[in-house]
Amino acid sequence: EAQVTQNPRYLITVTGKKLTVTCSQNMNHEYMSWYRQDPGLGLRQIYYSMNVEVTDKGDVPEGYKVSRKEKRNFPLILESPSPNQTSLYFCASSPIGTATYNEQFFGPGTRLTVL
Amino acid sequence: SQQGEEDPQALSIQEGENATMNCSYKTSINNLQWYRQNSGRGLVHLILIRSNEREKHSGRLRVTLDTSKKSSSLLITASRAADTASYFCATDANRGSTLGRLYFGRGTQLTVWP
Numbered sequence: 001e002a003q004v005t006q007n008p009r010y011l012i013t014v015t016g017k018k019l020t021v022t023c024s025q026n027m028n029h030e031y032m033s034w035y036r037q038d039p040g041l042g043l044r045q046i047y048y049s050m051n052v053e054v055t056d057k058g059d060v061p062e063g064y065k066v067s068r069k070e071k072r073n074f075p076l077i078l079e080s081p082s083p084n085q086t087s088l089y090f091c092a093s094s095p096i097g098t099a100t101y102n103e104q105f106f107g108p109g110t111r112l113t114v115l
Numbered sequence: 116s117q118q119g120e121e122d123p124q125a126l127s128i129q130e131g132e133n134a135t136m137n138c139s140y141k142t143s144i145n146n147l148q149w150y151r152q153n154s155g156r157g158l159v160h161l162i163l164i165r166s167n168e169r170e171k172h173s174g175r176l177r178v179t180l181d182t183s184k185k186s187s188s189l190l191i192t193a194s195r196a197a198d199t200a201s202y203f204c205a206t207d208a209n210r211g212s213t214l215g216r217l218y219f220g221r222g223t224q225l226t227v228w229p
Contacts, residue, residue: 004157031215042203042221043158050215058216090157103148103160104205104217111155 002027004107006091012113013081021076021110023091031094032074033058033104034066036087043090049074081114088112119147119204119220127226134191136223138204139184147180148205149189152222158203161189194227201225 004025013019025032033048035058045058049068063085065077074093078085088111092104122137138147146165150158164171164180164187171178177190191198201222208216 033215033217035219040221043219045217045219048215048217056215059218088155092158103163104158106150106157106159108157109155 002105004091004093004105006089006107006110008110009108010111012115014115015082016080019078019081019112021078021089021091021112023074023076023107024072025074025091025093025105026072027093027095027105028071029093029095029105030071031096031102031104032068033092033094034064034074034076035090035092036060036085037090037109038087046076046089081112083114086112086114119206119218121202121204121220121223123223124221125224125226127228128194129228130194130196132194132227134194134198134225134227136189136202136225138187138189138206138220140187140204140206140218141185142208143182143185144206144208146207147178147187148217149176149178149187150203150205150219152201152203154200161202191225194225196227196229199225199227 007022034046035043037043044060047066049055091107094102094104119140148163149161152158162173175192180187203222205219
């Protein structure tokens with residue numbers, strides 16, 4: 001089944017403890033992206049990747065890192081999480097190397113709480 | 116900053132009625148997309164309309180785009196309780212250096228009562 005998977009789905013952690021949220025897609029998509037969703041703010045783009053080894057900042061990249069070493073995976077790394085990073089995170093992928101010309105396929109989301 | 120903004124923030128209707136949601140954006144675009152999100156779930160793509168298109172249909176969905184007014188509308192006809200969800204518009208920015216950027220609005224929460 002064509003899908004975007006994220007792990008973990010739920011995570012409660014403490015301030016400063018490094019964590020990684022994994023994202024994987026099995027559709028051979030070039031484009032992948034991370035978003036965070038907060039009440040009243042909608043979805044905001046954190047980082048995106050238009051192809052392997054190519055990553056760029058979105059609207060809210062501070063406090064996050066990403067890597068794209070292989071096409072299918074796009075992990076989101078929080079080196080030193082803080083409570084303001086408590087949010088619902090979504091990974092998405094799209095067939096070609098831009099966000100604009102194709103639909104994006106979203107993962108199920110990761111609910112992160114930083115205490 | 117938000118490129119797209121949906122209006123209204125919340126909409127409550129009876130089954131069988133039509134639901135209309137609007138999206139306004141700030142800069143010129145290549146395309147505009149509409150997504151749906153059931154509570155706490157991932158977003159699902161509904162429809163994409165290109166800047167040179169004025170109207171597009173998909174089943175019970177009708178999307179219009181007015182680039183002169185920088186606005187789009189999503190019409191759901193003969194709504195059903197299962198249409199209850201949040202609806203988001205997403206736009207790009209028509210600048211070559213930002214082809215990877217996609218901007219979502221805050222969404223319209225649609226509730227359809229049986």
